[in-house]
Amino acid sequence: MTEHFFSPCPRGLETFLVDELKALGADNVADVPGGVSFSGDWALCWRANLESRIATRVLWKAGEDWYRSEDDVYQLAHRLPWERWFSKDMKLRIYVTASRSPLKSLNFVTLRIKDGVCDRFREERGTRPSIDTRQPDVRIHAFLTADRATLYLDTSGEALTRRGFKRAKVEAPLKENLAAGILKLSGWEPGQTLLDPMCGSGTFALEAAMMALDIAPGIGRNFGFEKLTSFDARQWNRIRTMAEQRRRRTPELNIYASDIDPQQVANARANLAAAGLEELVHFDEGDFVTLEAPAAEGVIVTNPPYGVRLGDEEELQAWYPQVGDHLKRAFAGWRAYLFTGDPALPKRIGLKASRRTPLMNGDIECRLLEYRIVAGSNRDRQ
Known part of the structure; x- marks a missing residue:
């Protein structure tokens, strides 16, 4: 029916x-x-x-x-x-x-x-x-x-954003389905180098790794439909088994995650480890404005701190121009996607966004800013 x-x-x-x-x-x-x-x-x-x-x-x-x-x-x-x-x-x-x-x-x-x-x-x-x-x-x-x-x-029970893997809790989580959508909006494809230089709990890295390996996002959890009378356990087991058998195998992925806070890196490691993916992702500690590109070209997808979430406002205003400077210096040939709820970021970063996509993070109105990084110093101040 x-x-x-x-x-x-x-x-x-x-x-x-x-x-x-x-x-x-x-x-x-x-x-x-x-x-x-x-x-x-x-x-x-x-x-x-x-x-x-x-x-x-x-x-x-x-x-x-x-x-x-x-x-x-x-x-x-x-x-x-x-x-x-x-x-x-x-x-x-x-x-x-x-x-x-x-x-x-x-x-x-x-x-x-x-x-x-x-x-x-x-x-x-x-x-x-x-x-x-x-x-x-x-x-x-x-x-x-x-x-x-x-x-x-x-039919879901707990929200589908609860993938069933994540273990560490952080101050400003990004919902998993929003992170997956941002990755899709960025145009990133498995096999391309991906970097999240402000990784927090590692949500972008985890979602990207699951995409790259074709892991069904709900494979590690239960669902509300299992308690309804329409549920057929035998048919459901067949569906799950087919999804499990589809998973790809690879020794590592071109996915990099780093953060200035060692505890955040530990959180990200714990979350990837809970999904059995820790060894496939490259982790590092350090400030983004000193980080070197791990490849000649690739995609940056990140959720920088903003006033509603974390950090001191004056500190952020001084930090944004450094991000723009570093992108120009170290990441020529890359595409960068910055997801932010801070309207000051696009004005302060000193780069011209080629695309701005409105998105909601809970009740916070945000923008996904696309920057195509080219060599040189012709920054377009906004």
């Missing part, structure tokens, strides 16, 4: 998610700001969870209807056959988001959806699921527009 799904993703990366889903065999693929709708069977849903580098979640559309009041949303939740889709023994959590909804309290809407689901279970099974906001087995997502309510079952 054909099922209908929606996958949210970071804004600005919808095109890449469309490409991924089409490559997996999805039908009726259509993007909207912040996500992509598509259709297919349950096996497609499982593969999308396993294989997508860009999606944040994969949501199965359970039902939708027009509404005017909280009671209308309750009635929608109450008439859907939840008892066919998951067990009464599962722990439940409800999430509600809205755009232009006339309803005043999303907390009250959340309560009414919970009531609708639990009342349905009492009537059909004689008992109801418990609520657990910390570690639920099943997640129900509601999305309200000005006059339409849609209810989804979350």
